[in-house]
Amino acid sequence: METNEYFLGRNYGFGYPDEYERLIPIQGEFGELRWWFLGSSSGLFDVAYNLINKDLASSIELIPFAKSSETNALACFDKSGKVYFVIGNASLKRVDWSKRLTVPSISHWYQGVTAGDF
DSSP states (O other): OOOOOGOOOOOOOGOOOHHHHHHOOOOOOOTTTTTEEGSSSSSHHHHHHEEEESSSOOSSOOOEEEETTTTOOOOEEEEOOOOOEEEEESSOOOOOOOGEEEEEEEEHHHHHHHHHHO
């Protein structure tokens, strides 16, 4: 069982992209919307994972890795490393993910966050 809060997605068969491993030393909030990495708060990964994949029944399995303090949005990635944004508490069962805001990777997400794009 994984004990490092930043990498709990490994318990679900997800591998973390190298760019994520380079970013997690950043502590505290960053970007205009005050993003922070979920692993910095004990127990939050499990809550966010269960909310997205079980309670909201996402049609694709997503690993949450960051949260915005301003919007409460969660940034999540899929097994290919594509980043998705989850906002609100509506069911995700019938979401057409191809029509949702996504970015190709965690490094693109970070560039957008630091540029103030999201």
